[in-house]
Amino acid sequence: MKWSPALFAIVAREALRFVHQRERFVAALVRPLVWLLVFAAGFRAALGLSITPPYQTYITYETYIVPGLCGMVLLFNGMQSSLSLVYDREMGSMRLLLTSPLPRWWLLTAKLIGSSLISIAQVYAFLLIAAAFGITLPPMGYVAAFPALLLAGFMLGALGLALSSFIKQLENFAGIMNFVIFPMFFLSSALYPLWKMAESSRLLHDICAANPFTHAVELIRFALYGELNLAALGWTLLATTLFGAAALWGYDPARGMMQSRK
């Protein structure tokens, strides 16, 4: 039996679902744009940034938070597309997927590829609008960022998939907002550089440095300037592997939490 038709079909289905949910696309764009155009404008005056790699000149705060906001798009999408599985309506389609005679790791990977590509399309839409407001990056950076965005999308999608298999009931999205998305986003280098964080609290700095989202953001940040941050790549790969393994474990029919939802 051929494996490739399932991959293309799953990716195409994610894309179609996305096209049908225009409000989701708008929300995904408005969210980082509000941060960029409102929050960052206000913060620019308050926060001075010294020159640290990958930046070679003094940069504005808006420029600093662009990679973090790319990460935010991936974070929200990764959680949203995977956690929609928790709802019953989506559980039906998951059942359909899992009764296909293909290895589960392949089916889950196909789902991750699909949701990551959708997220990346949104990231580029965001970057385009940011550019229209004058916040531009080196041209090659837009290309170099693609693999970084893909890996970060995988990492966050795998986390969402793992969570969707362990969380029995989810009344709404708020629980995940409060306990996963907000801590991951705020305790990272998305909004403030780690050295700045260290000035106020060593503990906060250490938490941020251990947060996989920080490394995903740094990977994207360096890639946007055509550079490879090896340490960030290593940590992001490690986290992707761990989250992926947790997702596979969660959807294993012998041990998984599917059992709690007959």
Place this chain on the structure above:
Amino acid sequence: MTLSVSNLSFSYGTKTALKGVSFTLAPSFSALLGPNGAGKSTLFALLTRLFTAPGAHIEIAGHDLNANPRRALAALGVVFQQPTLDLDLTVRQNLKYFAALHGLRGADASHRIDAALSRLDMRERAHEKVRKLNGGHRRRTEIARVLLHEPQVLLLDEPTVGLDAASRAAITDHVHGLAEDGMTVLWATHLTDEISDNDHLLILHQGQFIADGRAGDVANGRSLKDYFLAVTGDNAA
């Protein structure tokens, strides 16, 4: 035997759902009758390997579900109780998606989709969005879909829930027709009027089978409904 199950037990924590269930099915229409909560959905989840039970042996079309899950699943078609169609896609797009999950695409998939839709009298609705279809046609779409990979064993979990009498009768007839063509059908229900005297009948009650035989013989002169109420003490039938 195209479906054989032995020694199947399952518990949700301390709550036992199935107690050492064993049965075999040959190509025919078999009805799995049981009141709500009897263990039907648990049995289906185990047969479709959504989860597994240690110590049990399940064989589908000669393939051990534990040892060779992909071959076993390839011979199995499932219509879940919950609808699993994508409402924003057309009937045809839904079928194409499913075909791809079974490794089918291109002209082969197209040909099978046409044949399955014709069989269920759904050909003219192929390009309608599922959201626009009524409950009966949605179910028919799901049954057409499950025929695409030509499964030997077909499982249907209360497929007529929420449908009007005419749609229920049409779907019951369609599936009886599939069984007559040589498919092994297991039809879970809590409605006795969907079962005819010549069907193979399994009655599941409190996680155990309390009847296994030809429906007419099991009822033994009484109406199946009366018999079912008497043995299960249930008024849902």
